[in-house]
Amino acid sequence: MPAQVNESLATLSDQLILVTVLLYLAAMICYALDLAFGRARTAVAVRRRELVGAGGPALPESETGEPGPEPAAWAARAGTIGVVLTWLGWAANLGGILTRGIAVDRWPWANMYEFVVAICFAAVTAFLALLTRQPIRFLGAFVTVTAALGLGFAVLFLHVQAGPVMPALHSYWIAIHVTAAIVASGLFILAGVCAILYLIRKDERPSVLPGKEGLERIAHRAIVISFPIWTFAVIAGAMWADRAWGRYWGWDPKEVWAFITWVVYAAYLHARATAGWRGKAAMIISLVAFGCLLFNLVGVNIFIPGLHSYADVP
């Protein structure tokens, strides 16, 4: 592995990430305008519509609802601009990751800074990918603000100069294990946002958000996709540990928390299948699992020493 770093590309990468933060923030403002002045719906309207469409599409497509007071035309336009800005931010985010990877000639997720940048990218990617198929623009404000905060946190507190990595990270497993963890985390963030909105949402009140049921469905779908990916990430991590440390599972703090996260998401899936735990209780469990995920991402690296050498924070 070469020790040289292409400094100008590394600088470009840092600048692109800053541009990304600004674009996500601008997009967030546009989405917020759309949410504040756009068309409000009540759950009653939603429910009536769903009866009509029994057996029809079950996602919030059917939830156009009764129009509230006529919304300003510019509000919807603000939403569209928000989507465009998100795509631009996404491109800048991607550019930032690629330039860093090329600058150091390795996979660009080998330290906390790079890892958090990649997860924010995955969350926005998950949102944009779903947006092409489902009307979930309402999520935009929350996803972009989460991504902007995550990136800002990474830039301010986690940033390390681009450079080569510890020998333990010279392995193709970084491509497999870390990529899976990033993709799963991005989707879990989406689910987490929905779960929080679910707890805030009052179905009786008119709102631009979809009803609780729609939120729960999106959260569930995201978790159903990401749980197997997370399972795979944990297993790939065990296989890497088997190559690097001589045991596939050793209860290193990072492993413990990946395991806890996995168990609690499994508990969420069981809760969904158990009467009495559906709805709110299940959503709360999914948030507990999300909290474990975040703690593993940030807390374990900062508070608990372990073997994971990428975890070094400045």
Added chain:
Amino acid sequence: MSAPDDLASAVRDEPALREKEPPKPAGLGPAGWLRWAWRTLTSMRTALILLFLFALGSVPGSIYPQRGVDPAQVAQYFKDHPALAKWLDRFWLFDVFSSPWFAAIYLLLFISLAGCVFPRAVTHFKEIRRRPPAAPRNLLRLPHSAAFEGDLTLERAAAVLRRGRFRVVTGDGWVAAEKGYLRETGNLLFHVALLALLFAIGAGGLYGYRGNVLVVEGDGFSNAVAAYDRFMPGSRVTAESLEPFSFTLKDFRASYVAGGEKQGQPLDYLAKLTVQDSPTSRPRDVDLKVNDPLDVNGTLTYLIGHGYAPTFRVTDGKGQVAYDGPVPCLADDQATYTSECVIKVPDAQPTQLGFLVRFLPTTVPNGDAWVSVFPGAVNPTVQIFPFAGDLGLKSGQPQSVYQLDTTHLKPLGTMSAQPTPLKVGETKELADGAGKIQFTGVKEWISLQITYDPGREPALLAAAAAVIGLVLSLTVRRRRLWVRVKDGMVTVGGLTRTEGGGAAFADEFTRIVTTLRGGPAEEPRAAGTAESGPGTPGPAEPDKEAGSAGHAAPDAPTGNAAPGDRPDEE
């Protein structure tokens, strides 16, 4: 088989409905209590609580140092908080993952799992071989339905559905089809794979072993219990079961970033070994690297650490060479590899000698002192602190080779915090005619972990099966479809038995109806939604009202299916 039965069965294997609080035994006697306990243990709610306990129980394992991971840190904790540590130890908090209470949680969980999965597997096995149930009388009352006029024959309907990989049964004027058995199969596979994983891990623990050894350049190792610095065998391991290989460490190289902000960060480690797979086989050269262990018939050797081992020759007061060889040092500081070592010379005459040594790989003067500025051995020197007296080796108490017990030792000459460093080849004369010590060279040591774990491959297989099962159980949807032809009138009805599957099934249903009508010619006017307008309350309605708690199942009969969903309750 009559139709209401089918719906009852359709409903029966929905977990939401199966899942009822087991009725408490009212004066049932011991057998009743046992049955109640078993049912409670194998209920989903108990599984849920046990899962939570499992997660919660692992938390202390990440907070407190663990003996199995880092015994030195546990010892440090005992030193820092003696009273607290004693109490924590009583609750096995330094051995969480081998503690009885943790074992109790996962054993209960896995008993619950077995008790839940095996009956399900039996049911599923029967179900797989059962034919799809006969058509209910009124297909239009199913959640997905369509009616049209046409000359569709039952044979063609059956062919269309077979082509769609449904399992198809025809009856008097109807066709029944079902698909998606893989969902339950996947779910069972996943849960059984978890049990298998636990067994593989357990077997690996019994029949495998793990050991650590430190090897200095030029030295060798042969795989026998006595050769290890630390050996942790499973309870079924005997000395004969160790693979009889051996190797010599010819050379070790570490490379570091030479300059810039990341100066001194390690880039790569390489250990060059000559390996003999068995005492009779020919030696072969092996490059051992991090992430790339040496494999001898399933026994794996990993490079996990390294350090310096400067070599010394100690000549005692009588002029005899009392020590000649390397001394492994422990790095104090990873960034500069400033290391500390201890030389014990019990054979020195007239008194025993001991030395504390500070090793500086790249030495530069810094005011009155000397420091190392780089981990590579560019300008290696040693600072020596000599002692004479009793090393305390005879007391019988085991001593660390990295520590000098100075209770019965006294410093030789005047002790300075920064003695002048010796370069390779230089000699220091000891005070009081106690002899001399020569710094003869620099070697490096590596630490290795050697592992034999017969459970690795079975565990990997089980894990792979778990992922496959999980993906199947989360993506496949179980669905049923019926077609009835009567007097040129075709009715089609369908339902999915998987919660949340409604939306995707609606699309599939529309596609199938279009095909049955003879191609995608017209808009599927009659399909699904249009059929149950606001005028004719759809089958889902009673359910929506029942779901007043704010939760309504997306696809009626699968979720909180109400009796009203039975197409032919008359």
